[in-house]
Amino acid sequence: MDERSVSIPLSVDWNQDEIVTVANFFTQIEYAYGSGVKAGDVKDAYEAFKVVVPSKSEEKTHFKAYDDQANTNTWNVVKRALDEEREYRITM
Template sequence: MNYSYPIDMDWSKDEITTVIHYFEMIEKAYEKGVSTSEIKEAYRAFKVVVPSIGEEKRLGREFEDASGYSPYQVMKMLKNATTSTIKMKP
């Protein structure tokens, strides 16, 4: 990993940890696969820190630009998931 996570310096340490955990789950969905329950829980916690859809989209684009991993595509696959695990195709 040669990129940094998009974070807001106004967030508390716990909030930064929550956002980083969510982005780690996005990475995991691409690299190894992640359980649907794990990604749902990470997203719920993320939305407590980032309730704004506009900010969520901005952070998602920044993360995708830096990493190549799309939070939008992972969440779209999660919404339509018929299995207990999500594994994105590279």
């Protein structure tokens, strides 16, 4: 991941708790591209993210907005986490 500042994609319709939930999810993605993250942490963050962003099309929009800035592939991290045991450490 780039060292430059990355803006987390947010919606003006979200409340503070929802913003924190989405920010936490994208932080887990950042960790996967840095020091690594447990698959369980990504799974938990993704489940919470899906409560805030239940629509697949909206999810794709947020993933693309983040990935374009951060030079990451959020879906690949999520897919890998879903395919692994909770304690497995993901590094991209």
